Each structure stands twice: as C-alpha cells, then as structure tokens.
Amino acid sequence: MKKKLKKIVVTGGKGGTGKSTFAVLLANKYSREKKRVILCDCDVECPNDYLLISKKLKKPNKKIYAIFPKLDKKKCRKCGLCAKHCENNAIFQVPGKYPVFIKELCSGCGVCWNVCPYSAIKQKKEEIGKIYLNKVKKDFWLITGVTKPGLQETGPAVSQVKKFTLNFAEKKKVDVIIFDSAAGTHCPVIAAISDCDLAEIVTEPTPMGAHDLKIILDLLKKLKVKSKIVINQSNLGDKSLISKIAQKNHIKIEREIPYSKEILNYYSKGQLLDIDVSRISL
Numbered sequence: 001m002k003k004k005l006k007k008i009v010v011t012g013g014k015g016g017t018g019k020s021t022f023a024v025l026l027a028n029k030y031s032r033e034k035k036r037v038i039l040c041d042c043d044v045e046c047p048n049d050y051l052l053i054s055k056k057l058k059k060p061n062k063k064i065y066a067i068f069p070k071l072d073k074k075k076c077r078k079c080g081l082c083a084k085h086c087e088n089n090a091i092f093q094v095p096g097k098y099p100v101f102i103k104e105l106c107s108g109c110g111v112c113w114n115v116c117p118y119s120a121i122k123q124k125k126e127e128i129g130k131i132y133l134n135k136v137k138k139d140f141w142l143i144t145g146v147t148k149p150g151l152q153e154t155g156p157a158v159s160q161v162k163k164f165t166l167n168f169a170e171k172k173k174v175d176v177i178i179f180d181s182a183a184g185t186h187c188p189v190i191a192a193i194s195d196c197d198l199a200e201i202v203t204e205p206t207p208m209g210a211h212d213l214k215i216i217l218d219l220l221k222k223l224k225v226k227s228k229i230v231i232n233q234s235n236l237g238d239k240s241l242i243s244k245i246a247q248k249n250h251i252k253i254e255r256e257i258p259y260s261k262e263i264l265n266y267y268s269k270g271q272l273l274d275i276d277v278s279r280i281s282l
C-alpha cells in the first residue's frame with residue numbers, strides 16, 4: 001500500500017515569532033525519527049531556512065516564471081479600458097496616449113489582456129525567481145524558493161515551489177514535508193497553507209502575538225486546515241492571552257518553547273538546530 005505523505009505548514013500571523021526556527025527544529029525532529037523529510041521554505045521574498053542550517057544557495061534547480069502584459073502598439077487604439085479595469089493601478093495612461101505598464105505593481109492577473117477589445121495586450125513570460133535544492137543530511141532535504149525583489153504578487157511563485165517539492169517528494173518517497181510560510185495572511189501565505197494536513201501556528205505571548213493569532217486562525221478555518229498552536233518564548237510574556245484564544249477556538253496548545261540559550265547558540269553559529277524539539281517543550 002502506498003504510504004501517505006504528511007504535509008505540515010508552519011505559519012503565524014506575526015513575523016519574528018521564531019516560525020522558521022521552529023520549522024527547522026520540526027524537520028530535524030522527523031529526521032531524527034528516521035523519517036524521510038523535506039523542509040520547504042515558502043517565504044520566497046525573504047527565505048532564511050538555508051541560513052539557519054548553514055547551507056548555500058548556489059546553482060538553481062529550476063526557474064520560476066510569471067506572465068506579464070506587453071503592449072502591441074500597432075493594435076492599441078488608446079481606448080483606456082485596460083487602465084480602467086486594472087485593480088492594482090499598474091497601468092498609467094494619459095488620455096490619448098498609449099498606456100504604460102508599471103511592472104512593480106502588476107500581479108499578472110490577466111484582466112487587462114482579457115478586457116482589451118483590440119487584442120493589443122500580449123502575454124510575456126518572465127523569470128521571477130529560482131528554486132534551490134540542498135541535501136541537509138541522509139534523507140533530509142531543503143527546498144528554497146527565492147523571488148526577485150519588488151514583485152507585487154508572489155502567491156503563484158509559492159505554488160510553483162510547492163509543485164516542485166511535491167514532485168520531488170514523490171520521487172524520493174518522502175514521509176513528511178514541512179512548509180515554512182511567510183508571516184501574515186496574504187496570497188503567498190494562503191498558497192503555502194492550501195492543501196496541507198496540519199498547520200502549526202507559531203506565536204508569542206504578547207498582545208500583538210494574540211492579535212495576529214486570531215487573524216491567522218480565521219484564515220485557517222476558512223481554508224479548512226486543522227491547526228495547533230506553538231507558543232515560543234513562552235516564559236517571557238503573558239501566556240493567558242494565547243490560552244484564552246486557544247480555548248475559544250477549541251485548539252490545542254501543542255507546544256511551549258521557553259526562551260533557550262541553547263537555541264540561540266546554534267542560531268548565532270549558523271548551525272543546524274540539532275535539538276530534539278520534544279526536549280525543549282515544557
């Protein structure tokens with residue numbers, strides 16, 4: 001019988017809660033248990049798992065592409081319809097002149113080339129990022145997605161990184177994938193969470209941590225992904241802020257990680273966080 005691949009996303013509404021650190025610890029926990037594991041860094045605008053485990057992103061294994069609009073001046077009648085319909089204000093047009101496309105604001109949504117009555121907007125494929133594959137140790141791989149700076153929309157890039165990861169997982173008969181998402185609740189986070197079996201929400205016992213936890217829980221409910229809470233630096237704030245939310249939402253606080261000098265030491269040396277995650281739980 002084909003074994004079931006487990007897909008866990010490590011996420012959190014707020015940045016700076018130790019989400020990536022926990023993702024590395026969790027991946028290493030599965031590796032210690034002799035599971036075949038992939039850690040997939042989906043924080044494509046600012047990936048840092050490779051730094052935490054002291055790997056270099058050298059030769060990309062795949063390029064990430066997106067589609068952007070390109071004006072065909074021969075066909076354009078300067079009607080202004082495209083600029084009117086672009087919700088991102090990525091098309092600037094002075095009446096009577098050709099529209100100008102501002103790539104930094106464009107999400108590649110395709111509305112403009114669909115509304116243009118004269119088929120004057122072509123679709124141009126452009127490279128927007130790269131995917132890297134590193135072997136961490138036996139049966140433990142790291143996959144990292146990195147996008148070019150200044151992109152308006154990185155959700156589709158995350159989906160491409162996930163697709164690459166799932167194909168690789170199937171080839172290598174992997175048991176568990178840990179997806180490390182960006183912070184927040186925007187499109188790249190939704191792309192990372194979608195289709196996962198479990199979300200580990202890393203938060204901290206502060207008013208800001210509690211506020212952002214409520215937001216990410218709402219999103220996870222909508223996406224119908226089962227969730228558990230991890231409180232990082234649990235001995236440094238007011239834990240009741242988080243337990244009240246957990247109780248109200250009937251969600252388990254799975255782990256509490258106290259402030260740990262041991263983790264800091266590994267972190268500052270850029271070494272693989274080679275600590276048994278259950279050992280540092282209260």
Ligand code: SF4
Nearest residue numbers: 076077079080082116
């Ligand atoms: S909708 Fe088409 S024809 Fe009209 S301004 Fe835009 S590109 Fe030109």
Ligand code: SF4
Nearest residue numbers: 086106107109110112
């Ligand atoms: S693809 Fe979408 S975001 Fe980009 S210019 Fe066209 S309408 Fe605007």
